Amino acid sequence: PEQESHAMKVNGCALTLLAGAAALHVGVPPALSSSHRRVPAALMQQQSVSQPSEVEPLAAAAGETNVVGAEVEQTNERFTPITLQSLDTWAEKFPRLQDKLADIKMSSLIFPFKASPYLVEELIDWEMEGDISTDPFYRLIFPTMDMLEPSARATLEEACATKEPLTIKAAVEEIREELNPHPAGQKALNAPKKAELTGVQHKYSETVLFFASAAQTCHAYCTYCFRWAQFIGDSDLRFAQKDAGSLFDYLAEHEEVSDILFTGGDPMIMKTRVFKQYFEPFKDPTFLPHVKNLRIGTRALTFWPQRFTTDADADELLTLLREVKEVGGRHIAVMSHLGHVRELSTDKVRHAIHRLKQEAGVIIRSQSPVMRGINDDAKVWADKWREEVRLGIVPYYMFMARDTGAQAFFDVPLVRAQQLYADAIRNTSGLCRTARGPSMSCTPGKVEVVGTQEVMGVPAFVLRFLQCRDEKWIGKVFFAKYDPKAVWFDDLEPLDGMELPWEYTGLPRPCIDEACQIEYLMSQENA
Numbered sequence: 001p002e003q004e005s006h007a008m009k010v011n012g013c014a015l016t017l018l019a020g021a022a023a024l025h026v027g028v029p030p031a032l033s034s035s036h037r038r039v040p041a042a043l044m045q046q047q048s049v050s051q052p053s054e055v056e057p058l059a060a061a062a063g064e065t066n067v068v069g070a071e072v073e074q075t076n077e078r079f080t081p082i083t084l085q086s087l088d089t090w091a092e093k094f095p096r097l098q099d100k101l102a103d104i105k106m107s108s109l110i111f112p113f114k115a116s117p118y119l120v121e122e123l124i125d126w127e128m129e130g131d132i133s134t135d136p137f138y139r140l141i142f143p144t145m146d147m148l149e150p151s152a153r154a155t156l157e158e159a160c161a162t163k164e165p166l167t168i169k170a171a172v173e174e175i176r177e178e179l180n181p182h183p184a185g186q187k188a189l190n191a192p193k194k195a196e197l198t199g200v201q202h203k204y205s206e207t208v209l210f211f212a213s214a215a216q217t218c219h220a221y222c223t224y225c226f227r228w229a230q231f232i233g234d235s236d237l238r239f240a241q242k243d244a245g246s247l248f249d250y251l252a253e254h255e256e257v258s259d260i261l262f263t264g265g266d267p268m269i270m271k272t273r274v275f276k277q278y279f280e281p282f283k284d285p286t287f288l289p290h291v292k293n294l295r296i297g298t299r300a301l302t303f304w305p306q307r308f309t310t311d312a313d314a315d316e317l318l319t320l321l322r323e324v325k326e327v328g329g330r331h332i333a334v335m336s337h338l339g340h341v342r343e344l345s346t347d348k349v350r351h352a353i354h355r356l357k358q359e360a361g362v363i364i365r366s367q368s369p370v371m372r373g374i375n376d377d378a379k380v381w382a383d384k385w386r387e388e389v390r391l392g393i394v395p396y397y398m399f400m401a402r403d404t405g406a407q408a409f410f411d412v413p414l415v416r417a418q419q420l421y422a423d424a425i426r427n428t429s430g431l432c433r434t435a436r437g438p439s440m441s442c443t444p445g446k447v448e449v450v451g452t453q454e455v456m457g458v459p460a461f462v463l464r465f466l467q468c469r470d471e472k473w474i475g476k477v478f479f480a481k482y483d484p485k486a487v488w489f490d491d492l493e494p495l496d497g498m499e500l501p502w503e504y505t506g507l508p509r510p511c512i513d514e515a516c517q518i519e520y521l522m523s524q525e526n527a
Contacts, residue, residue, distance in 0.1 A: 076310045079219065082115035084108060090120065096132045100142065107143040109156065109172055110179075111406065115141045116220040116303045122346055123302075136340055136374040143223050147406035152178065180404045197250060199241025204445075204467055207259040208251065213242040214274050216265040219303040222337075224371055224401060224410045244277050251288050261295040261335070268300035272313040272320060279320055283328045293331045294324065301336045301364070302343040305352035314355075321360035332362040336393070339368035339375050341384040344391060357392050367397035370417050370438060371410040378423035385424065385432035398437030400449075403488045411487040414438070414461065418449045436466060442489035444469055444501070452482055460495055461486075473501065 082090055084105060091097040097104075104113065123137040132138055145153055152175045159171030199211035241247065251257055267275065281287045282294060300307045308314055325332050334356060343349065356362050366388050370376055375384075385395045398421055401411045412420070417438040425433055440447045445468030453462050459482035465473045478501050480492035494500045 076312065077306055079304055079306070079311070080117065081219065082117060082120060084113060090115075094120070094124075094126055096126060100133065100144075103144050104142050106156065106160070107145045107147060109160075109168070110152075110175055111143040111147060111223060112221050113141075113143055114218065114221045118304055118306070118348070119220055119302075122348070123342060134373065137342070139373050140222055140224075140339075141220050143406075147223065147409040148175070149408065179406075196243065196246040197241065200247060200250060202254075202257075203469060205256045205471060207261060208247075208254070208257050209261045209263050210247055210278070211241060211264055212262065212267060212270065212274075212278060214270045215262070215267040217269055218264065218266040219269060219300055219307075222299070224369065224374075224406060244281075247278075248281065248288065251291060255290045257291060259293040259295060260291060261297055263297040266298050266300055266303075267296050268298040268304075268307050272317040275317065276320060279324055282324045282330050285327070285329050287328075291330070293333060295333045295335050297335045297337070299337040301334070301352055301356075302338060302349055305346070305348040308352040308355050309348065318355060318360040321356075321362055325361050332360070334362050334364045335396070336364050336366050337368055338366040338384065338388065338393070339371070341380055341387055344384070344387045350391065353391050353393065364393045365396040366393050366435075367399065369399040369401050369410075370412050370420060371401060372412050373410070376412050376416075376420065378420045378427070381420065381424035382427045382432075385428050385435055389429075389431045395432050395435035397439055398435060400438050400440045400488065402441065403490065407487070413484060414449050414486050414488075414491075415452060415482070415484055418451060422451070439466055440489045445473065447489055450477070453479075455479055455495060458482075458495060461492065463492075476501075 087097070087101060087104065091101055119137060119141060124132075125135050125137075126132065128135055133142070133144065148156070155171050155175060159168045162168070199213065201209040201211075203209075251260070262278065279294070282291070306314070308318065311317075321332055324330050338344070353364065356364060366384075368375065370381075375381065381398065388395055398417075400414070400417060401407050421435075421437050425435065436448060438449050440449070444465075446466040448464045448466050450462040450464050453460055461480045461482055462477060463480060464477050465475065468474050479495050479498065480500060481495055483491060483493070486492055492500060
């Protein structure tokens with residue numbers, strides 16, 4: 001009875017949300033197309049029983065199989081997201097969703113929800129034994145009330161019980177504000193102080209991040225996304241810019257910039273005709289010649305691989321990328337968010353990888369955070385890196401869960417993450433060891449957990465800046481007290497007699513580097 005009462009309360013709250021969507025700043029996406037067919041999960045053969053395999057393997061080198069060929073015939077599928085409005089329909093196709101609906105709907109008042117049909121049909125193992133919510137790809141896209149602290153959960157349930165949209169809106173805003181919507185100084189420290197640059201971040205001298213307005217959504221939303229504030233309809237929290245001209249003007253003024261990272265959201269959600277306005281000028285080698293590298297941060301490769309194969313403008317996109325590379329002389333890197341080896345197992349993904357590499361000529365690099373219940377397993381990472389290298393992808397980063405959103409639900413202690421990384425990397429060949437990590441993208445920069453070491457008889461973390469606001473710190477080593485519970489930069493404390501190299505502003509303290517710390521250690525030994 002208590003569970004039934006809770007479910008009724010949740011459903012009532014969800015209905016109130018949908019009815020008052022405008023007041024709550026929650027968009028109501030289009031209804032689900034009825035044309036989707038169920039396809040077994042990637043783990044269970046990766047293809048529909050009712051149709052032939054979409055990709056014919058290319059003749060492989062001796063002893064190798066499953067290399068994707070270039071000439072394949074695929075059905076042109078139109079992307080239609082799974083939203084709250086269509087969730088009940090999808091639960092009819094996948095009955096194991098039905099007893100999760102109330103939980104998903106209430107938690108999605110706080111955490112934005114959208115799912116990709118491809119992911120739901122081909123990556124979730126609906127035939128697994130046990131609770132379906134423990135499947136890594138279910139956990140990746142379906143939010144749960146367990147992602148909230150008990151006090152926040154109680155606040156939301158009490159607000160929902162009133163059935164008043166404005167009361168619910170106030171509770172939602174209060175909870176979201178407590179979830180640190182802009183970690184690591186994104187608004188306060190990273191954004192240039194120019195009114196027209198509403199979609200630019202410039203944290204490191206050589207790299208500018210650009211948030212195109214049309215790219216501020218994704219094919220699906222990860223439950224742990226550190227940019228969840230981009231998707232909740234609050235313009236005060238959102239980075240977004242339509243105008244390319246002011247971006248180019250800014251770049252012309254900053255010749256130290258060699259890299260642009262097009263991010264979001266997901267730039268690959270844009271139609272090619274929109275994406276062109278940002279990329280096409282770089283076909284001219286004389287246009288902003290100091291900009292050498294164009295990066296595209298995307299999840300599309302495994303959330304909607306059809307973007308690069310059968311979408312109506314896929315060929316036009318690949319041609320654009322190739323021309324920017326070959327005519328404009330730029331390096332193009334697809335920074336693909338790949339968190340699990342299962343993502344690389346379908347024919348559709350392998351064909352997309354093949355086209356990007358062979359027809360567009362881009363380099364694909366992989367990066368992902370290590371997340372509890374999704375990929376906190378050394379074997380998963382080792383298998384992922386090995387398969388990436390086999391398919392021509394460069395392993396790049398293992399990140400830590402950022403201090404925002406549902407971090408407490410997904411976090412992995414620093415010491416465990418470092419051990420996991422070490423166990424995974426030592427079980428791969430040197431070609432996989434381009435992957436760096438575990439790395440924290442925190443306020444002063446990217447900090448790698450190198451390992452643990454006893455210093456003056458005290459266990460300590462050995463840390464290193466991979467990237468920093470102050471370039472003098474890049475590559476420098478420093479120490480912090482060993483703490484088995486620490487999950488983030490701000491949890492760390494200095495060793496006795498030392499200081500950690502940052503202020504609350506995220507800027508390094510003067511003269512606190514490895515030389516200073518070694519000098520201190522030597523003075524202690526000689527004392």
